[in-house]
Amino acid sequence: MTERMAKGIFWFGTLSSLAVFLVMTVHTHRSFAALTHADALDEHVVSGKRAFERHNCNDCHTILGFGAYYAPDLTRAFARLGEDGVRRRLEAPEVVFADSYRKMPQQHLSPAEVEDLVAFLRWVSGIENHGWPPQDEPGRWRRSTQRALAGAALSPAAALVQQENCLACHSLGGTGGTAGPRLEWIGGRRDVAWIARYVANPEAVSHGSRMPAFPHLSEEQRLMIGEFLVSLPADRSTP
């Protein structure tokens, strides 16, 4: 190889790659508005992002998969936890994570900051990013719903969940409310006894919880609900 060729490789390699990169950058800028729903990016979301940075959230959590890996990814946290779930964790992490082996710092956020962070995470959860992360991919949740519905006719516990109107606040599969955490996610983290106790009196288990108590259910019925929730996560083991 001559020095002339070597220089040719240098210039061709650098400039061609740079050209591709710049064209793609223009293309990306043109697509961001639609893919990130920029029309929903109001001042609450922007203040939420500022609060997110002020409290250095991203040096424990990942978001869009970037950041530190010490705490759960926040891309779909809003979809997973619901509005109250997010708010509870921001306001009283020392209560929510009292029995967890990993803690979240109490940041003493102002009520306005909490609302802004909730708005920020709601907006982030809508970003269209080709279905990442895989555990929260919408197609997976749809299949999970179908399985849950297929089994619901046979399961008295599923009937109880419907009768008590749990889905007004919680979601199951792809449907339901967005105030509380997804039922599958609860089932993945907690055991039957814990869920039964929580349903009887949420306040006694987690001080400050906004979920109403269900004292009219029998212990047996509460355990049945617990068993139902714990059985859910395995239903979505296929990606």
Added chain:
Amino acid sequence: MTFQSQRVAYPYFVVALLLFALQVVMGLWVGLQYVITVPQAVVDVFPFATSRAMHTNLLVLWMLLGFMGATYYLVPEEAQTELAWPKLALFQLVLLVATGVAALVGFLFGWTQGRPLLEIPTTLDFFVVAGALLFLANVGVTLLRARRWNVVQGALLGGLVFLALMYLFGMPFYPNLAMDWYYWWWVIHLWVEGAWELITAAMAAFMLIKLTGVDRKVVEKWLYVELGLFLFTGIAGTGHHYYWLGAPKAWLWVGGAFSALEPFPILLMLWDAWRSTREHDRPLAPRLTWLYVGAMAVLHFVGAGLFGFAHTLPQINYYTHGSQVTVSHGHLAFFGAYALLNLSFFYFAIPRLKGLPEGRYDERAGRWGFWLMTLGILGMSLAFAVAGVLQTYLERIRGEPYMVAQQPMRFWMLVVVLHGLLVVAGVFITVKHLLTLRPERSAAQAVEPGPARRAIAAGAGS
């Protein structure tokens, strides 16, 4: 060392080494927080986030100071002239260290820009920019006055200007999170897989020419090819970070294709180093310096090239993105490519700055340092990789909640911390060894005459 002004490099090396020691100590605490349960009272005042910000910012700071010191050592010798303003170079060091210390102390009190690796608050960013401008002015004027251009200087200066320019993209506030990350990678990716690779290639070529005495023309010719391939794969290869942030789908093709080629320039650099050592006309001594150069060439390829390639394709990255797999790659790549590059250069330059004959020194403690550190990092990266594969399977494929999936990973994080102890020991020994280099042989010289031993070493090396 031929020029007096090269001496300004030494204080840069000293500060870089001390910060390196601090970085790994902080790393031990970062790792330990995965293993033990830190009480709420401690988490409230010194959260993981703060320790992590310190661990990563110390890394960036010591490596940049190392590069700057190396540049101040290299430029006068390549340009055959004294540095334009040696005193300004010392002032620049004081400025950057003061900024760094202010940032680290600020983190403890929650003063942060709050973006990973770019936590330094915007106010302090301006001091960093001032320091970078002083540096570029000093180096640029020296080279302009000398009017002796060659590709080693060109790659080094090009890399440094590139590095400084990219830093600017990390400074503004971006209201849109996706766009924020898009430009965040202009800093991080285009540093480590662009600007820093140019600097590495230039520093490695300089050391190879000086250590082996191979034909300069051959090294320079291959340097062009390496740089061309680094930039060809590296620039558009930024796309492998754009798969899942809300950017168009075309990035899956562009990022995947370009970054799949990224191991090749590193392989070429490895082959280049190998060829130079085969064709050398000087003894390969000191052995420890060569051990570092060789380990850099190999682990740069393994850590950055192979571990990077393993999860760069979108089909795999969909499951591994943002898991401990990334951490495994990050640790081995940064150590293999940039920590070993800096340490190789220190072992090359410090004996010459101290005026030790032929750049030789007593190597014994340094070998312990090298092996403890390198084996420690290797073990640590493998343990991170096992934890990462577990996480990928349990959380991403099985769909288990994050904290449930973390539970079985804790054992492997303990393995990480245990290897971290080896790393800390190795780094401490290495730092002490580099800061107290002594002339070669004292006890053994009495037993064996110097020249004969050198001939043996030369024979064994070739």
